Amino acid sequence: MKYTIKYEGNNGVIDFNSAPYLLKNPEALFNFEISVNSTLNQLENREIIDCFYFGGKSVDLEIQILGKNKEQLIDQLDFYFNNDRELLSPSKLIVNDYYVYCYVIKSENRYFTKFRNFEVINYTFKFTSRWIKEDIIDFRRNDDIKNEMGLRYPMNYPFSYKAVKRELMINNENYASAKAKIIFYGPCVNPKITINDNIYSVEANLLENERIEIEPFEKTVIKYTAAGNAIDMMNYRYKKQSVFTEIPTGTSLLVKDSEFSCRLILYYERGIPAWS
Structure with missing residues (x-):
């Protein structure tokens, strides 16, 4: 199955399927965990599930930035991510027909060097909704x-x-x-x-x-x-x-x-x- 993955922010759209921005670990988007409210019944020695709920989620995505002007490309990404936070207006991360509202809250450079034309940066996306179609x-x-x-x-x-x-x-x-x-x-x-x-x-x-x-x-x-x-x-x-x-x-x-x-x-x- 081919997945079309893109970022839709307040200042534009970024395609994560091809250069200059390529998502290296799309499988991370399909990891699942749900929050649980429960009550411990000590007399019967068992846990009773009261409800399940969405409690927010953070996902680390590795993005490869490729190009001779990689510094400008990284700055462009940072501008988009920072502007969303400044506006308190979440972006959309889109996978085929589904999207999730999110902010980028952290970045970590993985292979920094000034002598090659690409970098891989780990960005932490904070999801503020479930996936929606x-x-x-x-x-x-x-x-x-x-x-x-x-x-x-x-x-x-x-x-x-x-x-x-x-x-x-x-x-x-x-x-x-x-x-x-x-x-x-x-x-x-x-x-x-x-x-x-x-x-x-x-x-x-x-x-x-x-x-x-x-x-x-x-x-x-x-x-x-x-x-x-x-x-x-x-x-x-x-x-x-x-x-x-x-x-x-x-x-x-x-x-x-x-x-x-x-x-x-x-x-x-x-x-x-x-x-x-």
Whole structure:
């Protein structure tokens, strides 16, 4: 299996598959460990697992820098890594379809010499999330309507069509429930969808080229106007159920009004990127 590995920072993208930057130990990205909360039952002489959780992770990656201008290339890497930390805005380390948020927190030179045109530097990446894959599902206006043969007419029309509702389905292919970013597109009034009887809705009037984004990680509900202005709509969300409820694994029924379009982005989270 060939792995496409790259770094996407606040100042640009670096390809780690070929010169001048080459990742020497990609296998380190597939090492896995999870944190555990447990209770020791002394009477029964056993440990009871209460839960598993992501507790952060650090990975040492060896990067070979190759080129006659290796010093400038190293400085370029340092600029990217330092800028991410200065902004407190993590970069993405991407492996095929998966990415993880991270910072570079340490570097160690392995084979320093000024008389050759390459260096190997060990960088410590601090992961601040699990590995994530995005599954984007679009539902267009009126895509819950289909035409079926209806009443027959005696003259020039041997058949007619009638509009009927059809089921809309989403499939969470991950082994666990998935966070979902939901985007409602205007024009529409009070957009609402229902997934497995859970309601995701916002009381709002959206004009053409406006949208509302329900963001599951930051727990925000934001309206974006056609001019690009952001308006906090948190107080206008549906409150009898959580609009941040995760989508269960497997197939779920989605119900929506025909008069607007929406997008779901499912976030599949794992301890390591998929091998295949």
